[in-house]
Amino acid sequence: MPRPIGWLSSVDGQGRENIAPYSQWQNLTFDPPMVMFSANQYPDGRRKDTVLNTEETGWFVWNMATYDLREEVNKSAQVLDYGDSEWDRLSVTKEYADNHRIPMVKESPVKFECQCKTTLRVPGSDDAARAGLEGSA
Structure with missing residues (x-):
């Protein structure tokens, strides 16, 4: 079964x-509302732009x-x-978030503006599996 896709900007x-x-x-969780995403690294050890941007x-x-x-995704x-x-x-x-100037997809029916609370780096079996990120909406 396909997994649901979160489109992160x-x-x-x-x-x-x-x-x-x-x-x-x-x-x-809903109290407080929190969203988490996980992002593997590239095989050469570079971290994904979403992770770098969110941490920055x-x-x-x-x-x-x-x-x-789906085609745009x-x-x-x-x-x-x-x-x-x-x-x-x-x-x-594009439309822009209220809390931080991040573009959002206007055609998307639901958008969560999320403030990052913590990053958790989880050990993996290879270089591509060594990064993760948790955030909070």
Whole structure:
């Protein structure tokens, strides 16, 4: 069965915008409301842009990825150089979060503006499995 996809948007300290699909995310609790996502590293040890951006700014947005948005979600899965924005390749409308200037997908019916509470690096069996991130909405 396919896993639900969380479409995470973030921005780095220089204002460069990023969006990427994540299948390893979960609602943790409702009081306080918390969302968690997990991000493996690249095999060469580089960490994902979403993780770097979230740690740098303290914020990310979870956008619900729906069936109608599936083609755009797939486009955003491309591996690009750090600082290159997937947003430039998408046919969606940007709107900005209230708490931190992060772009969100206007067409997404549900969006959570999340403040990062902690990062937990979990040991894995290889270099690609050594990074994780927890955040809070």
